[in-house]
Amino acid sequence: MIEVQHLNVHFGHNQVVHEVSFQVAPGETFGLVGESGSGKSTVLRTIAGLVPGWDGGLAVNGKTLGPKRDRAFFKSVQMVFQDPYGSLHPRQTVDRILAEPLAVHGIPDAETRITRALEEVALPRAARFRYPHQLSGGQRQRVAIARALIANPSVLLLDEPTSALDVSVQAEVLNLLADLREARQLTCILVSHNLAVIGHLCGRLAVMQGGRIVEIVSQAQLRDGTARHPHTRELIALSHELEG
Amino acid sequence: MTEAPLVEIRKLRVDFPNPAGFTQAVRGISFSLGREKLGIVGESGSGKSVTGRALMRLLPGSARVQAEALRFDGIDVLAASERQMRRLRGGRIGLIMQDPKYSLNPVMTVGRQIAEAWLAHNKGGKREAREAALSLLEQVRIRDPLRVLDSYPHEVSGGMGQRVMIAMMLAPNPDMLIADEPTSALDASVQAEILKLIEELVSARGMGLMLISHDLPLVSRFCDRVVVMYAGQVMEELPARDLHRARHAYTRGLLDCMPSLSVPRPRLPTLNRDPAWLEPKR
Amino acid sequence: MAVVTRAWLLSDTPASRAQARWGRRYQLWLAFRRNPLAVAGLAIVLVMLALALAAPLLATHDPGVQSLADRLQPPSAAHWMGTDELGRDTWSRMLYGGRVTLGMVVAVVVLVAPLGLIVGCVAGYVGGITDKLLMRVTDVFLAFPRLILALAFVAAMKPGVESAIIAIALTAWPPYARLARAETLTIRNTDYVAAVQMTGASPWRIICRHVAPMCLPSLTVRVTLDMSSIILTAAGLGFLGLGAQPPIPEWGTMIASARRFILEQWWVPVIPGLAIFAASLAFNLLGDGLRDVLDPKQR
Secondary structure, eight states: OEEEEEEEEEETTEEEEEEEEEEEOTTOEEEEEEOTTSSHHHHHHHHHTOOOSEEEEEEETTEEOOSSOOHHHHHHEEEEOSOTTTSSOTTSOHHHHHHHHHHHHTOSOHHHHHHHHHHHTTOOGGGGGOOGGGSOHHHHHHHHHHHHHTTOOSEEEEESTTTTSOHHHHHHHHHHHHHHHHHHTOEEEEEESOHHHHHHHOSEEEEEETTEEEEEEEHHHHHHTOOOSHHHHHHHHHHHHHHO | OOSOOSEEEEEEEEEEEETTEEEEEEEEEEEEEOSSEEEEEOOTTSSHHHHHHHHHTOSOTTOEEEOSEEEETTEETTTOOHHHHHHHBTTTEEEEOSOHHHHSOTTSOHHHHHHHHHHHHSOOOHHHHHHHHHHHHHHTTOSSHHHHHTSOGGGSOHHHHHHHHHHHHHTTOOSEEEEESTTTTSOHHHHHHHHHHHHHHHHHHTOEEEEEESOHHHHHHHOSEEEEEETTEEEEEEEGGGGGGOOSHHHHHHHHTSOOSSSOOSSOOOOOOOGGGGSOOO | OHHHHHHHHHOSSOSSHHHHHHHHHHHHHHHHHTOHHHHHHHHHHHHHHHHHHTHHHHOSSOTTOOOGGGTTOOSOSSSTTOBOTTOOBHHHHHHHHHHHHHHHHHHHHHHHHHHHHHHHHHHHHHOHHHHHHHHHHHHHHHHSOHHHHHHHHHHHSOOSHHHHHHHHHHHHHHHHHHHHHHHHHHHHTSHHHHHHHTTTOOHHHHIIIIIHHHHHHHHHHHHHHHHHHHHHHHHHHHHTTSSSOTTSOOHHHHHHHHGGGTTTSTHHHHHHHHHHHHHHHHHHHHHHHHHHHHOGGGO
């Protein structure tokens, strides 16, 4: 479904991603975990087409991706950003934000689709004509998820979708993502610094450090401690320690 | 009780004006703090940061602060003069904030900033201040203090920046540290190091620590006592080591809804916010 | 009824697009209203515009009719603001002059603001060679002192209101382009623009519907603050004889032709001077108030 081969990303003269390769099967949720500066978000944004200056092989749905993405790509691949405060246009109502993808793709019947999208992410009808600053962090992230899903994509890229949220809200959003993934058979890539969050949603995950993938492990390996790379072990130990 | 506590808060209320009247940020909370480590935990909007700021009188002028008692070492914070408060802030109470990127002056070297903090509350010349800054950087366990002394904030990493912040706050030899989400902007590995550093420095110098955070397990590892806040009220106060025996449904809910690496669950339990938690207590 | 509308506007849960939009506007108005100086500025601007628009109804005389017997009269019941050196009624000329002066300002703004906005947004959003090209052109215009470029332009064309408008517009747009570009550079890198890019929208659509609206508030503030300097430039051109041509009444031209009488019949040049002063001040106050309300960096 998603294929990444020998991906290199440069910011000017600075190479931030080195030779990253992985595959994601249809319906799978793949995790990218690492500390800040490990390049995990850059990999995701490169797949999304938001980063210029990369080389290597990228393919989604069997279609090889070039530097420019067409509209069909954006219909099938969508993204949820980390900061729910920054990812919603501050001067647009929820209604307008949700209407935009529909207008771009020429999808008819905006009225019912918007109502249904709000229901799907369990937002009250009253939220429809509010501005982002009138919503809580969790509600904003729900709006962002609704926007990502409104044009029926098959791939969802999640960039730290819960790290700006309170833990109780994080639980709600993680449950929501799990439900939607199930209901819509989504293929997902989840980026997070929180190993527990990744372990909760992902079957397989890549551990990144300094722009490289150091190890790809399965959920089971994560749990029974058979990960080999020292950095992976370090992250696992930290995560256990913080759980207390 | 043999001696008066360092901090005494009784029935503290803080209201912020909004177009329709007032928003109650803190609704009558009481607790005291000796030379110990107290964690204040709550989600966003619980009033935890506002409480710390009220104690340093750092809230905007429009905020309405009322309390039966709001005292630091016997000084009535609500009645103190602005001069007294200036001596308290930075002098006897140090404040460490979330992101060192925004709390350090970007156009001044780290060494000068620490030296200035030291000079503001100590007598001495420039050279002594520099010496003091160097020794402080050593105390916060920066490996190459001489190099860091002459670097600018943007040249140091986030964890290092937070160490510098701590060194700055320690310069006047305060009696108490307020750390408001000191590690939320940092990686998990750095997070633990910084908190351990704060804990050790506080214990070694016999200071009081108020650690404000949203992360309940993290706080409980580094504090003696934990105060759990929700919607401007204290839900529960308990010794940190008894966290797993917490009785209040909110505390339990917070602990329970975190995904765990060791105990996988297909669905996370969510917090049912009981409207009764919002009722004014007593 | 008033209470019902207020509640409708301030509702936390608007039920329609229109209600949400008007609610936001009402909030801005409430914030604006708290600044008495800004409200005063707005009031003066509105009164001046109203007077200029209603000039034919309010004028007591024909502004063009000369009466040499009544020249340089002090204010009286017949001539509220006196008469000028050709015996024309100053009050009537002030009203019609307002039409010309304020009309020039409005025309300049209508030309300049969209041009600056588009150039700045496109340069900032597209970047690369487009950006370099557009910004160098902007620099060229920016390098000339405003009045000198306007002078040269008007001198090359035939002096008149239209050429004055075009001349001022030519020199006024670069700062707006710069401002819009600076804003766009920060907006371009936000997640909400990335999110719109992810919908597959065309760059043009993103600029028009998502980037430009975010630049509007600071641009509005800047334009309002610049109104006074536009008025002064227009008046300056008029004063130098390169703007509105006699007998058309225009405040700057009126001062120019009456400056000889400043010692003996001081009110003749002072009255249009006061009008220019009041209009500039009012726009400045209004701009300051708008900045407090609209500029996101102030929040």
